[in-house]
Amino acid sequence: MGSKREDCTSAAAPVIRRDPYEVLSVSRDSTDQEIKTAYRKLALKYHPDKNANNPEASELFKEVAYSYSILSDPEKRRQYDSAGFEALDAASMDMEIDLSNLGTVNTVFAALFSKLGVPIKTTISANVLEEALNGTVTVRPLPIGTSISGKVEKQCAHFFGVTINEQQAESGIVVRVTSLAQSKFKLLYFEQDANGGYGLALQEDSEKTGKVTSAGMYFLHFQVYRMDSTMNALAMAKDPDAAFFKRLEGLQPCEVSELKAGTHIFAVYGLALFICALVLVSFHTAFGWF
Incomplete structure (x- = not known):
């Protein structure tokens, strides 16, 4: 017994x-x-x-x-x-799942959990990471100060090469990706390896900000903070000043890095469970952005 x-x-x-x-x-x-x-x-x-x-x-x-x-x-x-x-x-x-390894039924459940507010982080497909490490991905040049829009399929990544000079590196740059369809995606930054491939160095998951989802990376010489955007619209209308200061209480520091002059590789990785991520990608020098 x-x-x-x-x-x-x-x-x-x-x-x-x-x-x-x-x-x-x-x-x-x-x-x-x-x-x-x-x-x-x-x-x-x-x-x-x-x-x-x-x-x-x-x-x-x-x-x-x-x-x-x-x-x-x-x-x-x-x-x-x-x-x-x-x-x-x-x-x-947060729960972390790999969408590329899910069947249709499990993908449905993952989508339902996401809609119910359960925080689900998703891993990046090994195929995408391996192609990047092998240097076999297609990198599209994108000049500073320009924007581009398009669709990113689920578990696929679009790569962009951004070349900055000494002055732009000194000013700092901001990379911003927005989905008007509120699709989920990751913004990725890759460092070039000695063999010519690209290794994942930074990643940011998209978040809902107002009527869009967005993600940003900040390569600056000063700290940047993210303001809470989940404030109830009724509370904002009733007392805008009080609501604004309430939002200030939720300020969160963004991850800030610095880039040297040269070409840098970014990518947008689609996480949408059923639809494509319609995204707008923009690269700006810090003083041109703020």
């Missing part, structure tokens, strides 16, 4: 997670770039696209993605370093 109760107790015990640093095979003092490099290699190695008949690889891929979601976020990394997994807010750890 006692052994049976012990078995039940052990079966109900929570799953023990591995140390994220151990999963990614990096040290605790690793730089952000070293963590990104380790994640890219492991994500490609265990990606479901490459391991269709290997359930173990699929679980390892999820573990790698989960570990990277902690170590790539400065606040989550700080919390984990100070007190382990218990310090992390479980509600903030």
Whole structure:
């Protein structure tokens, strides 16, 4: 009798997670770039696209993605370093799925979860990442100060090459992508590897802002903040000043980086579950944008 109760107790015990640093095979003092490099290699190695008949690889891929979601976020990394997994807010750890590995039925459920407000982050298809690493993607030149519109199919990426001079690099640039159809997408930034391929360095998921979805990257020499755009329209109409200051309370810092003069590679990756992402891509120098 006692052994049976012990078995039940052990079966109900929570799953023990591995140390994220151990999963990614990096040290605790690793730089952000070293963590990104380790994640890219492991994500490609265990990606479901490459391991269709290997359930173990699929679980390892999820573990790698989960570990990277902690170590790539400065606040989550700080919390984990100070007190382990218990310090992390479980509600903030969004579900991450790979659309390229979903059948029709599961895609329907993913779409329903998304519409119900369940935060679902999506991984990028291994085929897209591998083509970029091999340098076999088509890169369309796009001058600073111009915009382009078009459609991006689900799980496909359109690549753009932006060349900036010393003066533009000094001023800083802003990259903005908008979907008038409110489609979901990712804005990606790639760094050129020694072999001529492109490795994923930064990514931003689109967010609903008013009547559109949008994503932006800021390569500046000063901090930029994002204002909460979810304020109720009725509250705005009733007391605009109070509503405005309420929105200011929700200011969030955007990730800001710097670019050197040269050609830089960006891409828009389609995440729409059933429709194409109609997007408008624009590149502006900072002083031309604000």
